[in-house]
Amino acid sequence: MSETLDPPSHPAHEASPKRQAIVSAAAKLFMANGYGSVSMDAIARAAGVSKATLYAHFASKDALFATIIGGKCAAIALEGDTFLTDGEDIGVALNKIGRHLMHFLVAPETQAMLRVVISESGRFPELGAAFLRAGPEKFLARLREWFAAQHEAGRLVVPDAQIAADQFSALMRPLMFLRAMVAVPPSPTEAEIATTVDAAVTTFLRAFKPNS
Amino acid sequence: MSETLDPPSHPAHEASPKRQAIVSAAAKLFMANGYGSVSMDAIARAAGVSKATLYAHFASKDALFATIIGGKCAAIALEGDTFLTDGEDIGVALNKIGRHLMHFLVAPETQAMLRVVISESGRFPELGAAFLRAGPEKFLARLREWFAAQHEAGRLVVPDAQIAADQFSALMRPLMFLRAMVAVPPSPTEAEIATTVDAAVTTFLRAFKPNS
DNA sequence: GTCTATAGGCCGATAGAC
DNA sequence: GTCTATCGGCCTATAGAC
Missing domain, CATH: 1.10.357.10 (Tetracycline Repressor, domain 2)
Incomplete structure (x- = not known):
């Protein structure tokens, strides 16, 4: 993975609704099916955006995965405080x-x-x-x-x-x-x-x- | 998976040297890299056979995987007796x-x-x-x-x-x-x-x- | 049984219009 | 930023010669 796991890093301010839709859909799919068997097409479809939009927010599938996992790790860290x-x-x-x-x-x-x-x-x-x-x-x-x-x-x-x-x-x-x-x-x-x-x-x- | 996990099932008597080469190569690759990211091309190459030969011995990638896992489970069962x-x-x-x-x-x-x-x-x-x-x-x-x-x-x-x-x-x-x-x-x-x-x-x- | 060659599909990523 | 359309590649699986 060329990206760090701790981001927010990349373009478009964090709160863009399409970006949130992408992150939400990708999280659900990655968690349910793992990395390899989830396609960028499926993520774009589930998020209701085009694949090009997806790539406008995340440079690669790896980068998107890193963002998702980073978010999940942050969520665990909060768990049970x-x-x-x-x-x-x-x-x-x-x-x-x-x-x-x-x-x-x-x-x-x-x-x-x-x-x-x-x-x-x-x-x-x-x-x-x-x-x-x-x-x-x-x-x-x-x-x-x-x-x-x-x-x-x-x-x-x-x-x-x-x-x-x-x-x-x-x-x-x-x-x-x-x-x-x-x-x-x-x-x-x-x-x-x-x-x-x-x-x-x-x-x-x-x-x-x-x-x- | 359409195949059972307990086989030997399919064609060609168990001890065919090419079949053994396939099983050995597939076991190594599946164990090291998981199911999804191992291609039948890679297995055929590692086993030194053609892809068609591979499909002559195993009906599908799933069936080959089932055979490998079945063998591994049998091996664990023997472990530590x-x-x-x-x-x-x-x-x-x-x-x-x-x-x-x-x-x-x-x-x-x-x-x-x-x-x-x-x-x-x-x-x-x-x-x-x-x-x-x-x-x-x-x-x-x-x-x-x-x-x-x-x-x-x-x-x-x-x-x-x-x-x-x-x-x-x-x-x-x-x-x-x-x-x-x-x-x-x-x-x-x-x-x-x-x-x-x-x-x-x-x-x-x-x-x-x-x-x- | 074994090969070479290829069909047919899906994937990640991009080009170009707006 | 967002779209539609598509490229080039790799994948599983098969056809057909030997």
């Missing part, structure tokens, strides 16, 4: 966090984005790094700080909060998550998610709760 | 199992296959299910039985061996695994794998070892 609850029972708090995370991970939009990133990160080397920074690494950093605070407050015994955060997150990606990633139905139900998170929190607390 | 060690310290045993699994998960060949399966399971609905059966589900079933045996022997306290197996496996897919999946270097080193597995086993044993 206000759910690290505090001041309640540690088990309840972990349950809330876990449920929020797992819900996010198996959501169709998240799955679509993960699939695209995993599929195309070989062809677009910046893609994987931008995704990691905006998504998992950012989340893990915040969770690490939260764990460190719980450790400080004596509600958990996690001398290495980084590892604990990584392990807690990993427990939210069990077989159920793999099944969703390879598109095998049925999609996880609310009840299955709750059961799985409960089990993960139980295991986590057995390993890290203080009094024991 | 003899590593559930017994009769030693439980921590040592878990470390061996974990190291084996994590090594497998981040190996380039495994990563390539995972990427293809995740990318194409939307377009080829059988693909994800065949992969799950041959890979994770088969492995989890064997690990579950092993855990149940350890529980029986009093070396672990895992009343629900299925959940424990799922959680232990999930702990082998931490951030390091995600990083590999989105092709962000550096690849995990032997030392990083060992450290991560040690930490996972420590956490797992804190939650499930008997005497506590």
Whole structure:
């Protein structure tokens, strides 16, 4: 990919309605079908513009894809900025966090984005790094700080909060998550998610709760 | 995909040298580059045959892809049939199992296959299910039985061996695994794998070892 | 079964009028 | 900026000779 992944870069002020229509249509199509099997014709048709207009706003299919992915990464970065609850029972708090995370991970939009990133990160080397920074690494950093605070407050015994955060997150990606990633139905139900998170929190607390 | 994933199905006895060359070349290309961006021309060239010969052995690109994936799934199913060690310290045993699994998960060949399966399971609905059966589900079933045996022997306290197996496996897919999946270097080193597995086993044993 | 040659279609990108 | 029309290339798949 010759373009950076962090733009806005190119011509026509950001808010042009046709440009917005293009971005919106392209995002939907790329997320649903990946990069290769989406044609510029299809994007132009879905956006209700001509292909020439499309190329007036984006220099190439790569550049359009980069813009879309950049936007999606920014959207993930915003996701879940206000759910690290505090001041309640540690088990309840972990349950809330876990449920929020797992819900996010198996959501169709998240799955679509993960699939695209995993599929195309070989062809677009910046893609994987931008995704990691905006998504998992950012989340893990915040969770690490939260764990460190719980450790400080004596509600958990996690001398290495980084590892604990990584392990807690990993427990939210069990077989159920793999099944969703390879598109095998049925999609996880609310009840299955709750059961799985409960089990993960139980295991986590057995390993890290203080009094024991 | 109109073809099943479990074949051998079609014409020309399995062992024709040209057919083997085609399968070998196609496997390499599909695993490295996914389905869409690999052309039948490229496969024919890499196999040293003409495109017409290719179509004499496989009715379509889809059918060829199905054969390749079927072979890969069979190969995963064979993987790791003899590593559930017994009769030693439980921590040592878990470390061996974990190291084996994590090594497998981040190996380039495994990563390539995972990427293809995740990318194409939307377009080829059988693909994800065949992969799950041959890979994770088969492995989890064997690990579950092993855990149940350890529980029986009093070396672990895992009343629900299925959940424990799922959680232990999930702990082998931490951030390091995600990083590999989105092709962000550096690849995990032997030392990083060992450290991560040690930490996972420590956490797992804190939650499930008997005497506590 | 295997080849060469090509049909027929879709794709990314552009030319030129307005 | 936006359109219509089209170029040149690559793709899957096949026809026909041997």
